[in-house]
Amino acid sequence: MIATDIPSLPRGVRLHFDKVRDTWVLLAPERAITLDQIGHAILTEVDGRRSFGEITQALSDKYNAPVEQITEDSSGFLTALRDRRFLDVTQ
Amino acid sequence: MTIPAPIAMLAELTHRCPLSCPYCSNPVELARQDSELDTETWVRVFDEAARLGVLQLHLSGGEPASRRDLVPLVQAARDAGLYTNLITSGIGLTERRLKELDEAGLDHIQLSLQGTTPEMADEIGGYNGGYKRKMQVAEWIGQIGFPLTLNAVLHRRNLHQLPRAIEMAQEMGARRIEVATVQFHGWALKNLDTLMPTREQAREATRIVAESRAALKGRLVIDYVPADYHDDYPKRCMGGWGSTGLNVAPDGQVLPCHAAQSIPHLEFETVRDKPLDEIWYNSAAFNAYRGTDWMQEPCKSCERKMVDFGGCRCQAMAIVGDPAATDPVCIKSPHHGALQTKADTHASNTEAPLVYRTMPGKKEVEPTS
Numbered sequence: 193m194i195a196t197d198i199p200s201l202p203r204g205v206r207l208h209f210d211k212v213r214d215t216w217v218l219l220a221p222e223r224a225i226t227l228d229q230i231g232h233a234i235l236t237e238v239d240g241r242r243s244f245g246e247i248t249q250a251l252s253d254k255y256n257a258p259v260e261q262i263t264e265d266s267s268g269f270l271t272a273l274r275d276r277r278f279l280d281v282t283q
Numbered sequence: 284m285t286i287p288a289p290i291a292m293l294a295e296l297t298h299r300c301p302l303s304c305p306y307c308s309n310p311v312e313l314a315r316q317d318s319e320l321d322t323e324t325w326v327r328v329f330d331e332a333a334r335l336g337v338l339q340l341h342l343s344g345g346e347p348a349s350r351r352d353l354v355p356l357v358q359a360a361r362d363a364g365l366y367t368n369l370i371t372s373g374i375g376l377t378e379r380r381l382k383e384l385d386e387a388g389l390d391h392i393q394l395s396l397q398g399t400t401p402e403m404a405d406e407i408g409g410y411n412g413g414y415k416r417k418m419q420v421a422e423w424i425g426q427i428g429f430p431l432t433l434n435a436v437l438h439r440r441n442l443h444q445l446p447r448a449i450e451m452a453q454e455m456g457a458r459r460i461e462v463a464t465v466q467f468h469g470w471a472l473k474n475l476d477t478l479m480p481t482r483e484q485a486r487e488a489t490r491i492v493a494e495s496r497a498a499l500k501g502r503l504v505i506d507y508v509p510a511d512y513h514d515d516y517p518k519r520c521m522g523g524w525g526s527t528g529l530n531v532a533p534d535g536q537v538l539p540c541h542a543a544q545s546i547p548h549l550e551f552e553t554v555r556d557k558p559l560d561e562i563w564y565n566s567a568a569f570n571a572y573r574g575t576d577w578m579q580e581p582c583k584s585c586e587r588k589m590v591d592f593g594g595c596r597c598q599a600m601a602i603v604g605d606p607a608a609t610d611p612v613c614i615k616s617p618h619h620g621a622l623q624t625k626a627d628t629h630a631s632n633t634e635a636p637l638v639y640r641t642m643p644g645k646k647e648v649e650p651t652s
Contacts (some may be wrong), residue, residue, distance in 0.1 A: 203430055204619055208338070208364070212288050212336035219339070219390075220433065221368065221430050221458065222341070222391065223339075235320060275500060277502075277503075
């Protein structure tokens with residue numbers, strides 16, 4: 193992921209709060225992925241409008257954490273989702 | 284042992300289907316239309332499923348589009364908070380009905396593929412014009428924008444079409460293709476001779492899948508169900524019995540897997556009599572093969588017992604005659620060698636005709652060529 197990439201959740205992929213297991217999950221075609229707090233925090237920032245650079249900066253401000261660390265964590269997470277077609281990326 | 288809540292439910296809305304595929308996973312004893320659950324009961328079951336912890340609902344059959352109430356059922360499932368997946372051959376879906384499903388909130392469609400040419404697909408499905416209709420439905424699915432998985436069912440007759448199936452998935456705009464080699468349950472057991480892949484075909488499919496995965500990374504996801512008789516280790520069937528998924532048959536019986544009725548000593552409870560959570564946690568059928576306590580040797584002391592849970596109980600039943608035996612696909616099973624020989628024997632029989640699935644009281648399907 194590069195700073196100008198704009199990530200978005202494609203149709204059929206959505207966040208869902210699993211009341212039974214008391215956790216956030218990402219629902220996708222025939223899959224349900226349990227999200228940890230970091231994964232959930234990243235995906236709530238993905239709105240299809242802001243770039244990856246803007247998102248990592250926002251997370252860095254919000255959680256008072258170094259932007260480099262956030263960028264590294266988010267990039268790995270979002271790239272893995274993209275490889276599974278659970279995330280679209282436009283420039 | 285703590286019993287986890289199920290993640291997925293397969294709702295077999297009906298056993299009716301316009302196709303007659305010779306590998307149909309439905310039981311050989313099909314449920315008649317007059318025994319099917321009504322709309323109201325399914326709606327209650329969806330609600331119970333969501334409260335039990337089910338996230339993914341697979342609406343299947345038979346052909347789920349054969350249910351006239353498919354649209355309100357999808358609506359009810361979404362209202363219950365379930366992710367809704369329609370598993371269909373496409374036959375019975377019109378453009379208007381697809382738009383209604385879209386409005387009802389259908390999340391995803393899994394479209395089956397019987398072959399990549401009209402000749403192959405219509406012969407395997409036993410339904411003339413089925414391929415052409417399916418291509419039309421795929422186009423409507425793309426226009427509406429439903430996320431799509433193409434489910435290519437492969438066996439000795441059509442495994443050579445795998446590269447074309449992968450191309451077709453891309454042309455249809457599918458995000459995923461499931462390359463599903465026929466598993467021998469239900470009607471497929473009547474067609475071992477016609478459908479069993481050769482060892483070479485099984486190897487070639489594995490090679491094509493690996494190559495295509497690398498080439499199409501990030502564009503098309505390929506899920507692969509290999510030909511299991513030729514493998515050395517069994518599949519982790521259902522992710523472990525009674526651990527992640529359940530199946531509701533058209534008449535309301537709740538099964539740990541779609542073939543579980545082939546295990547004669549099991550008795551199944553029905554959603555007509557009991558709530559789903561009670562059946563999931565307490566029924567004898569679900570507890571029969573949960574965890575590892577039921578295992579015999581070589582499973583009992585095997586380091587892989589938590590990896591594959593001894594494989595498929597229905598396959599152990601069908602081949603060894605004991606549902607608690609090690610799946611004979613496993614290289615550690617005393618029956619492994621015999622199964623490999625059996626697979627090769629079936630794969631080399633080129634004479635046997637296809638035996639099509641038939642509904643009770645319906646005329647048998649004649650091969651189209």
